[in-house]
Amino acid sequence: DIQMTQSPSSLSASVGDRVTITCRASQSISSYLHWYQQKPGKAPKLLMFGTSSLQSGVPSRFSGSGSGTEFTLTISSLQPEDFATYYCQQSYSSALTFGGGTTVEIK
């Protein structure tokens, strides 16, 4: 299995802050990396696919970059509705795997 490691596991930030979350793969996954946002009691929601393509309806303050084994999700100016847990997921392997999640909390 391809292991996905996210860092940090949690962070505290203020509205308006720039936030960066990192996801590392245990082997190269090309650009087969996707990001999801999950709020408490809700299903995950697709934010970004193929490393840097925004899902329809997702605000442009979200951006993604990377390739190979290291990827980042950046929120350029954190908004109140962005406080949530974020997961990366690889699909390079047919056996899909997720990162452990990064919880973005209010400072």
Added chain:
Amino acid sequence: QVQLQESGPGLVKPSQTLSLTCTVSGGSISSDGHYWSWIRQHPGKGLEWIGYIYYSGSTYYNPSLKSRLTISVDTSNSQFSLKLTSVTAADSAVYFCARRSQSILSYLDVWGQGTTVTVSS
């Protein structure tokens, strides 16, 4: 707009079989390229992919669950199902169904709301 809805018992006894169904509405379960997936989330933990099925019946399972897992599809009722045998408390989780996109990138673009399953006597 495709929507997914999980259904099934919320409580299962240890050693028994966990059975869940996901109903697809607003679109065809037989649409080319989409795979239909199950994912679970243990309490307070991250996401674990369980497996997926194509409308033709072709499946791919998480190797760690493969020996206990069956995913099937009923195209006439636009449903796909999960059966997990010999459950233990470790199988207590929120179970989500999701659609894997047609794209080669294979992201999960539509999710059900999730259903909580507790394994307990």
